[in-house]
Amino acid sequence: MLGLGSLAKKVFGSPNDRKVKSVRPLVAQINALEAEHQAKTDAEIIAKTEELRSRATGGESLDDLLPEAFANCREAARRALGLRAHDVQLIGGIFLHQGNIAEMKTGEGKTLVATFPAYLNALTGKGVHIVTVNDYLAKRDAEWMGKVYGALGLTTGVVYPRQPDEEKRAAYAADITYATNNELGFDYLRDNMRASLSDMAQRDHNFAIVDEVDSILIDEARTPLIISGPTQDRSDLYIAIDKIIPELVEDHYTLDEKARNASFTDEGNDFLEDKLHEVGLLPEGQSLYDPESTTIVHHLTNALRAHKMFHKDQQYIVRSGEVVLVDEFTGRMMPGRRLSEGLHQAIEAKEGCQIQPENVTLASVTFQNYFRLYGKLAGMTGTAATEAEEFMAIYGLGVVEIPTNVPVARIDDDDAVYRTAREKYEAIVETIREAHAKGQPVLVGTTSIEKSEMLGKMLAAAKLPHNILNARQHEQEAQIVADAGKLGAITIATNMAGRGTDIKLGGNVEFKVMEAIAADPTGDHAAIRARIEEEHRADEQKVKDAGGLYVLATERHESRRIDNQLRGRSGRQGDPGRSSFFLSLEDDLMRIFGSDKLDKMLSTLGMKEGEAIVHPWVNKSLERAQAKVEGRNFDIRKQLLKFDDVMNDQRKVIFGQRREVMAAEDIAEVARDMRHQVIEDMVATYMPPKSYADQWEVEEMTRAVRETLGIDVPLADWAAEDGVDQDVVEERLRDAADAYMASKAAQFGPEQMRSIEKQVLLQTIDQKWRDHLLTLEHLRSVVGFRGYAQRDPLNEYKTEGFQLFESMLDGLRSDVTTKLARIQPLSPEQQEQLIRQLQAQQQAAQRALEPAAAETPEAAREGFDETNPETWGNPGRNDVCPCGSGKKFKHCHGRLA
Structure with a gap:
């Protein structure tokens, strides 16, 4: 017996189905123009852009121009890249133009989809920004899709860190500009610290298409971008306080893991008071409760959080004597990003690193408020539906699920819950062994670097060959991901299973071709490509016969989106695939959000060692726990936004x-x-x-x-x-x-x-x-x-x-x-001197913002490898160190022994 809601959905379709259906007539109009545009010469394609541009600036609405513009763009892409956009990609492009988030599964070609609305909106001459999650993707996509825009007669720019000013202004003046969210936000702040309009880089904020929109507008929304200047050095105080923390016992403090906070108990305060009097950090007769002690209490709390809430190889890594934060959502390193209010310095003291001085804020903005500057905003991701309410409430963005070009054939298993982490990991290794034996590639998702390396050791002990992909292997990311779909491959990934690079069954043809040409540069390139494509087809079929890519997650993340991103790596473009989640009652999510009842229930059921409970009800209860966490995080972001709105x-x-x-x-x-x-x-x-x-x-x-x-x-x-x-x-x-x-x-x-x-x-x-x-x-x-x-x-x-x-x-x-x-x-x-002095004062705050060197960025040089000093050439003593630490060469790798 169907309920009323189910019956209505069966008859009329879901609200999402109705939205998709509403744009089908537009797709039909675009398809009807295809033959006409195929008959055009390359010059006529560009002439069509000029005609559309003059109509757009003449007052004709972009909605009226959409069918012709999309048809022109589809033909340009077909000629420039050999890719003909599917109808579902056109649908995605239409919803992006209308200011929505297009949720498209992995492998559905989001990069190409963005060219349609970008081209249409660039016709107004006001510029379009396409936002990516890292510099590699910004450069790759600008170069790749720049061929399409070039064929249409439009200019493309890319913005990257430490870019010379002239080049940056030219990139923003282009019709389409690719950039990361960080660089856009920082350029906005830098522009508003400039001394004259001619020094400003950005134009008006017209239209932005945000790739991985959930990562940027949800996960990073609470992180303010801050431009700051140094204050006085207080490293002695951090070191002195850091020595006291290890002497504390559990009765001296309380930890709140949910809120990531720590505080001292009365016993702890009494102990610390005595200790601080003893080491001379607290004057005699002064109590920790006195107003004068506020700074000391602040430093003590930070030191406690640094020791108890922040763990090496989880929230941060130590690289070249520097504490580098790790993004908890993507597992990527964030060089240059620092924790505020002295917390980063407390971690540096704990790890025995050189303590950088604290900074005073010169300018700041959150991503929430930066992206709300745009007249129109749109986004793309594989996972947005779970956060639809937040996107609508904060950004006014609707979420539309775009149907896949080919039906999804992936098998999604119910979660398997084990009593202990040991039993869980033993089951994981056994499952990987079975999949590897039949040649099925396995992608294993972990939640921290520490866990990925621990699992790596277990696989090594089991003599199973594997690759580990985490912040430590950041530079080899694209290569490792490209190999993840090969026959029998085992890849362990930390929360970032191949963003921006598709996992293709049998391996990535382009990477194989590049490797073969590099090995034999004088050979016949066309013959090499033909041979490799032939080999690849056979490999791809073997992997399909083995069941496709097997995504095996070792834990549930507190956000369903992150789980869905990992799961979505398998089953692209109708490929076969499988996904499983292996959990234990000792996992963070289970432990923090009430596994006690489940533990009692499993004990009552009399579960044997190594047995797992597998049932759809478990999935449902876990989803409810995750939805609760998401709801709480949304409330925190909403509250933070209300405060930030004041500023x-x-x-x-x-x-x-x-x-x-x-x-x-x-x-x-x-x-x-x-x-x-x-x-x-x-x-x-x-x-x-x-x-x-x-x-x-x-x-x-x-x-x-x-x-x-x-x-x-x-x-x-x-x-x-x-x-x-x-x-x-x-x-x-x-x-x-x-x-x-x-x-x-x-x-x-x-x-x-x-x-x-x-x-x-x-x-x-x-x-x-x-x-x-x-x-x-x-x-x-x-x-x-x-x-x-x-x-x-x-x-x-x-x-x-x-x-x-x-x-x-x-x-x-x-x-x-x-x-x-x-x-x-x-x-x-004297007048000239005074004006120069005033200008110098005005520009003093900007010096830290200027590019480190007005030359080719280190990473873009041929043969350059930031991990290999032999490829660095001869850096000057005062140049920024090529290793990426951000320090001067003389204070880093060029330091005299």
Whole structure:
């Protein structure tokens, strides 16, 4: 008996089916134009782009141009790449153009799909950004799909770290720009620290297509991008505190694994107080509870978290004496990314690495708020449906599941749950042995580097040949993934099973051809390719006969999406395949989220050693646990966004003001308005409304006028005159200050004065914004305690944040007015020197942002290998070390013994 919902779905299709069905007529229109476009010459394809461009800029809507544009793009791709887009790829492209997330299974050709909406939206001339998860993919896709855009008469650019400024501006000026989310966000912040509009790289934020959209907009959404400058060195304090932590016992602290937090118990505080008095870190008579001890408590908590919550080879690795974070979702290293508020320094102290100084924030933005700058946003991924609610709530993005070109033939097994981790791993090794024996390639998914290497040792002991893919083997990623589908291959991957590189059954033909040509460069390339393709067809059939790729996961991730990404590696384009999840009650997810009941139940059932429980009910209960975690993480991100929105509104105002100042030819009027506002505030302070002349603070105001406006006025005489009220005093002050500044402008000359006013204003805005960011950080860290007083922390943050912003703007007006009033006319040489000095101050904050070297990036050089010093050539002592550490060569591999 079917329920009402099931019956409706059977008759009308699911909401997703109806969405897909609604665009079928558009696909029919595109297909109807195919013959016409096939008949065009290459020049006519480009001419068609020009015609569409003029119609788009002439006011015709992109929706009306879509069938012709897609048909033109499909033909260009067929000629440039030999790939003819399937109907489902056109459907994906249509939904991307409409500002949705297209969920497409692995191997369905998402890279090609993006070219259709990118081409259509680039016709407006406003630029399109295609966002990838790493620099390798940005460069690969720009080069690969650039052939399609070139055939259509469009330009393609790629943005990468440490890129020369001229090249970066050219990349952003191109019709289509490929870049990583990190580089886009940092360029946005850098642009808003520039001294002039001509130095800015990015254009308007028109349209972005985000690849692996779930990874960027969900997993990394909570990570703010921060541009910072160093503060004073406090490494001695970190080292001293780090020595105390190992002396703590379990009664001294509590750990909250869910929230990744740690705190001290009363016993712990008493122990630490005695210990800190003993080593001289806490003055005699001062308690840990005193306000003066806040910094010490902060450092102690960070040291405890570093020891108990952050583990080597899991959350970070140590490479070349440096602590490098590992992305928990992709398993990739994140060189240059550091934990904030002293936590990274605490880990460096724990690992005995050189402690880098803490940084002060110069500018910051979250990915959530950066990507909401775009007029239109779209995304692609293999897994988004589980987070559809969050995508809609935060970004206004709908999720549409695009049907596969060929039905999925993969077999998905029910989860197998073992009592202990040992039993689970023994079962995994046995299962791998069985699959390997019949030639079936196996992709094993683990959740940490530590576990992948432990499993690697077990496979080595069982004499099973295998490859390990994790942050340590980052450079060989594409090669290892390309080999993962070969007959009998065993590949262990840490949370990043081949993103961006398809696992093809029988191995990757292109990689095999490149290897063969490299081995025999003088041979007949066409003959080599034909031979390898023939061999590959036989290998592919053998792998299919063995059952296709077997994805074997050793744990459930707290997010269903990550599990689905791993599972989706198998069964691409209708290939056979299989996926299984092997779990134990000792796994983190099971342990943290209530495996006690299940353990009791399994004991009652009398499970034998090595036996597993396999049942669809187990899958359901695990999915519910994962959905709970996802829901909690969504709530955290939602709450964080509400807090960040407060800063974001202020950021937009400040960045907007900076842009206006840079764009303005003459800002004398802005400076005058600021001066008048300062005078109005001054009069209101020292001569309050409705007060009598004998109540005015004349002496104090005379001093304030001299210090702020640079003028001496007879305020006492004015106050003694009959009929003089606050309005008259304000008017006289305005006239006197304006006359003084006009005489100053005449002495400087209009050209010099304009330049000085602009530099002073920009420099003061930047300084005030930096100080304000620090104040907001401090406010944010304490506002949570207001909840104990039954007050909403968010409302408190909004109210006080707004007051702080108003106060900052008042301070800005006052500082600019004072600085301009104090500037004295100088000789031409001194004037030039002053302007240079102001410009130098303005650019000091940017020095850290500039490219390390305006030459070919190290990694792009022929034969270069960052892991092999013999390929580095002769780096200069002050150049950035080629190993990728970010340090100068003399402080890294060039250090003298």
